[in-house]
Amino acid sequence: TEWTSELRYLPYEKWNATYKENLKKTVAQSKWRLAYHIQPETGLLNDPNGFSYFNGKWQLFYQSFPFGGAHGLKSWAHLTSTDLVHWEYEGLALKPDTPFDSHGVYSGSALPIDDQLFLFYTGNVRDKDWTRHAYQNGAWMDTNGTVTKIAQPLFPEDSHYTDDFRDPMIFPYNNGFAMVIGAKNLEGEGKILTYFSADKDVKNFKQLGELTFTTKPLGYMVECPNLVFIDNKPLLLFCPQGLDKNIKEYDNIFPNMYVVADEFDIANNELINPSSLANLDEGFDVYATQAFNAPDGRALAVSWIGLPDITYPTDTEGWSNCLSLVKELTLKNGELFQYPVSETLNLRQKQTKLTAGTTNIKSTAYELAVEVPAGEVSTLTLFANEKNSRGLLLTIDANHGKITLDRSNVGIPFAEAFGHVRTAEVSKEKNITVNIFADTSVIEIYINQGERTLTGRFFPDTDQTYLHLKNIKTASFYHLERTNN
């Protein structure tokens, strides 16, 4: 398929049944389908949206173009779960079917209000001249899952900003509702704006202006801002596009960054004593992470494992991208830690102890835990073939405090302009623990219980079921599997 603009924006009802059936078959034949990560049934998945807890279940939505591995006309696909690891697909919750979202139901968030779930999203619209308009829209989902859109945008377009204005994230604050949103101003600079509704009316958001959290310019656009609180400290997650690498080094086309601060001073619309910009993930493919403060007290996050403007080898198989495991965010001595929620243990099947050497583990969906003593260097070849001439190379250097992931020799190359190697750094000459969550064509590596993370896609061949461990005394291995779907 050649993804012309006409095809990308074809109305959903124009895709015929035969096309959709064939697409399902093509997707089913892919050798890179995942065992326990959220992936699209067909088509393209991008940002997680509307992550929340409502009606006794975890609610999660994602950006979906159901008709192929391309960025086309977007909807919100809906998933529910009772344990954050087994997800039920509930279909498309928001489709592009009004004059205020005709060219895509773009990203946003959700918040339970009274007995409904409020969905707050950006409607992408192209007018006759293909000029873009960004509307900030709302919808209500009731306990039966029925969604009713609010007919008019919640506030008017702002002439001080361009049509790059999207991704509202709502959260309860000071007896009202606060919201942060990404924007590009008329000078072409990326900004995060704050809104507030003191009377808890979603139609009454007032703009507080630009959120101050750095003195540095943030490139030409900021996407997907999120503000959550951990131990009362604000954590701001965001995706700056076009950020100068002298401000903060990053390797991917666009980074997903964060800042932790002491306080959110809403009166001055400012984060007090903010940290400098930091990368959320040191790997290859994390973007558009969405976080929220769950009613059980945890700060939970889920990331898109994929990047804008990058083509992936599965695109031509009719599906693209996946979401990360659900991660709990914590602060230890002011440092951000991210680790899969404890419910992830529900996926463990049986434990095996492995020692150095080559093992055919006959599984492509697993968790592997190793500890490297201070001063030692261990290497792991994951998804290796029998001869160990191919594989995903992970080097854990507990002398220099460096963990390096090299995907140059594991399979089909992609995103080559951005390099094949990523490195995470931790304290030198200290033991390093590494917990690896591997799943067929995606890997999430958690270092020191989440002090650093390295996430990425890779596309191996089916004979690469071996694991090669060098200078490792013991490793714990668990096959991981979803048990009820």
Ligand code: FRU
């Ligand atoms: C980020 C993003 C958002 C937008 C959505 C459209 O990946 O570009 O800014 O709302 O994707 O799918």
